[in-house]
Amino acid sequence: MFVGPVFTREIATAPRHWRLYFSRAVYVGSLFLLVCTVWLILFGSQPLYSLGDMARFGAAVFALISPVQLALAVGFAALLTAAAVAQEKDRRTLDLLLMTRMTNSELVIGKLLASMLSVLVFIVASVPLLMLLALLGGVSHQQVARVTGVTLTAALAAGSLGSVIALWREKTFQTLAMTALALMVWLLLGEAVSAGLFGDSLGGAAAREWGQAISPLRAIGAAAQATTSDVAMLPAAPWLGDSPRLFMILSAALAVLLNLIAIARVRVWNPTRETRPATDEESPEASEAAAGKSAGRDIHAAPGRTRTVWDNPILWREICTWAYGKKVVVVRLAYLAIFAACAVTAFGALKSEAPVYSGTLPAAVGALTPLFALGLVLINALAVTSLTNERDSKALDLLLVTDLTPKEIIFGKLGGILYNAKEMIVLPALLCLALWSYEHLSAENLVFVLLCLATLNAFVAMLGVHAGMTYPNSRTAVGVSLGTLLFLLLGVAVCMRMMIAFQASFDKQFLAFAAFMLGGGLGLFLALGRRNPSQAIWWASILAPIATFYVISTFLRSGYGAAALVTIAMYGYATAALLIPAVFEFDIATGRTTAKDI
Numbered sequence: 001m002f003v004g005p006v007f008t009r010e011i012a013t014a015p016r017h018w019r020l021y022f023s024r025a026v027y028v029g030s031l032f033l034l035v036c037t038v039w040l041i042l043f044g045s046q047p048l049y050s051l052g053d054m055a056r057f058g059a060a061v062f063a064l065i066s067p068v069q070l071a072l073a074v075g076f077a078a079l080l081t082a083a084a085v086a087q088e089k090d091r092r093t094l095d096l097l098l099m100t101r102m103t104n105s106e107l108v109i110g111k112l113l114a115s116m117l118s119v120l121v122f123i124v125a126s127v128p129l130l131m132l133l134a135l136l137g138g139v140s141h142q143q144v145a146r147v148t149g150v151t152l153t154a155a156l157a158a159g160s161l162g163s164v165i166a167l168w169r170e171k172t173f174q175t176l177a178m179t180a181l182a183l184m185v186w187l188l189l190g191e192a193v194s195a196g197l198f199g200d201s202l203g204g205a206a207a208r209e210w211g212q213a214i215s216p217l218r219a220i221g222a223a224a225q226a227t228t229s230d231v232a233m234l235p236a237a238p239w240l241g242d243s244p245r246l247f248m249i250l251s252a253a254l255a256v257l258l259n260l261i262a263i264a265r266v267r268v269w270n271p272t273r274e275t276r277p278a279t280d281e282e283s284p285e286a287s288e289a290a291a292g293k294s295a296g297r298d299i300h301a302a303p304g305r306t307r308t309v310w311d312n313p314i315l316w317r318e319i320c321t322w323a324y325g326k327k328v329v330v331v332r333l334a335y336l337a338i339f340a341a342c343a344v345t346a347f348g349a350l351k352s353e354a355p356v357y358s359g360t361l362p363a364a365v366g367a368l369t370p371l372f373a374l375g376l377v378l379i380n381a382l383a384v385t386s387l388t389n390e391r392d393s394k395a396l397d398l399l400l401v402t403d404l405t406p407k408e409i410i411f412g413k414l415g416g417i418l419y420n421a422k423e424m425i426v427l428p429a430l431l432c433l434a435l436w437s438y439e440h441l442s443a444e445n446l447v448f449v450l451l452c453l454a455t456l457n458a459f460v461a462m463l464g465v466h467a468g469m470t471y472p473n474s475r476t477a478v479g480v481s482l483g484t485l486l487f488l489l490l491g492v493a494v495c496m497r498m499m500i501a502f503q504a505s506f507d508k509q510f511l512a513f514a515a516f517m518l519g520g521g522l523g524l525f526l527a528l529g530r531r532n533p534s535q536a537i538w539w540a541s542i543l544a545p546i547a548t549f550y551v552i553s554t555f556l557r558s559g560y561g562a563a564a565l566v567t568i569a570m571y572g573y574a575t576a577a578l579l580i581p582a583v584f585e586f587d588i589a590t591g592r593t594t595a596k597d598i
Contacts, residue, residue: 003113004106006097010114020121027122030519031069031129034494035061037516041498055137059226062130062139066147066224068494069126070216073151075486076479077119078158078179083478084115085166086175090392090474095271104263108163112259116159123151138226146223146244153251154216158183160258167262168269171325172389176381176478181334184374188341190215205233212243219247312408314399318416324382332423335378339427342371346431350440368431372453373489375424376460377482383417383464384481388474406586410465410579417461425457448564459571460485463528466578470531480527488548491520495552510549517545528578532585536577544570 014020038061088094088111097107113120130144161182166175192198194211202210212218213233223244232238233246240246310316317323346367390396399409418425432449435441441449467481495513524541547570555563 004102004110006102006107006110007113008110010117014117020118023118024121024125026523028125028129031065031126033516033519034065034068035129035133037513038064038498040511051137057138058133058136059138062133062143062147063221063224064494064498065130065133066151066220067217068490069123069147070151070154070220071490072486073119073123073155074158074183074216076483077116077155078162078183079176079482080119080162080475080479081112081115081159082162082166082175082179083172083475085111085163086169086172087388087392087474089166089170089270090172090389098267098270104266108167108259108262108266112159112163115163116155119155119159120152123148123155140226143224143226147220149248150216150219150223150244150251153248153255154219156255157251157258160255160262164258164262167266169325169327171327171385172474172478173324173382173385174327174331176385176482177328177331177378178334180374180377180381181331181338184338184370185334187215187217187370188338190218192341194218204235209233209243213246213250216247216251219244312412312415314404314409314412315415318386318412319419323416324385324420328420331378335374335423336427338374339371339423342368343431346435350435350438368428371428371431375421375428376456376489377485378424379417379421379457380460380464380481380485381478382421383413383461384468384478385464386413386417387465387468388477391468391472392474406583410582410586413465414461417464418457421457421461425453429453445560448560452564452567455568455571455575459575462575462578462582466528466582469582470528484524484527487520487523488544491545492548492552495549496556499552499556510553513549517549520545532581534577534581536573536580540570540574540577544574 039057042057042060085094088097102110127144127148130139130147131141133139134141134144162175162179165178165182169175169178190211193214194208196207198207200207212222222242227242232241233243234240240249307320322328349367387396390399429450432441432446432453436443436446463484464481467477467484471477471480521542521544524544525538528541529537547566551563551566551570554566
């Protein structure tokens, strides 16, 4: 056994399924397709004159692939590990593991590595592709080693973070939300240090170098650059090396520290309070029942204050009870802190700008982009866990045998999701209104931004509900839902970076991106419509990458109106394509009935 029976079982069973090999091939194939897309953009319409052009191509595509792989590794390592541990807690199987002879270290480290196995396999599988880029010139083997080291240590730190939070918290949404918030704090801390917020130099090193040693995105950028010297970042400690090496040391130390905390506290945090038998002093129901017995009241009556349930009990439970745990307040406070940091940064950027009276967007909107992305991720996590929690606790089976209609269940869940995520919906809209009031955002663009935000919020909420209904395995449902959202967000970021970096005509770029968009559309359909095929989901999956490409290209040419209208139309249609089958084909969507039975 390597690191205990949990990891040994994963190592023994994972190679037996075709999905491990298929997903690995798809991942490397997608990276290679990205390389081919860059080649078509750069040299599709012009001849290759010298080896120097080949070397510049190798360096450019290496600098593009490295942050893409880092974002995928960090995001999936953190969220999949958190979802895997949270699923064990929701199904009460973690309690069974705690009753075995496994030590705390075997349980924590084994579960961490078992959950991260697919991510680690992807990182290792990409090394041959990176080495092929080194053959083109412009990329050294040292750069490949540094990029791989930064990606591995960052993924281990992110996975350890998700594991610790999942072992600590009781509800799945709390786990996913706090993990996403912690990752955002990690990135913002690196940006704050790099901007000189804590001083222009620390310990003899510049603030920019410290930012590269803290932020994973800045570290991967520094690791992908060619270096002519191996100068140590800290003169007093030359053994630490440059900023990418210091980042690897700090990330590995963070992963070790988090796992030591989890090993020491796993049996203290678990079983959770919900599964522990309460004593007479701890149970308010027992105390109230005893008081009722002494007062001559009916002790068989339900204790506590009675409340009137609405006509839609699903919506009532989502709004009027702590359906996602009382500690969800911590999530809201953390989001408010990140909101305040983004707001201060945005208004600080406005000081150097004049008021905008035309259709141009201010540069401060870029400071709000992380806030918008974080809000979409949190809403999606809330949506998918609203159904996976019901399924894992066997409450969904009880709901399906009641007289509740599909409309009451679906719209009740959606209403509760939007209510519980009201901070993520209202606060970004208020920031946009503030920019408009200070005349840094035109009224026309304000309407466009608010309508696009409302459409995307509805889409990610329905995406989470659809994944939670379709996939019976909670880990798979969370992975598909958040993975689809991360794919869309990362795809938009990569496309925008390529279009800005490689100034070619948009017609030629469309031909270069054609294969990439086709592959993305097929991937979306496999994720969303493979289990319950639908023509509407098929067209939404195929058209979404094409529409997104048009939106990006039009946005970069300052066509904000056309970009907003296409965004609203496309993702509004996608929302309806997911919503209508969920309501009118409820039995098929939940798996109670197959299409062959009808």
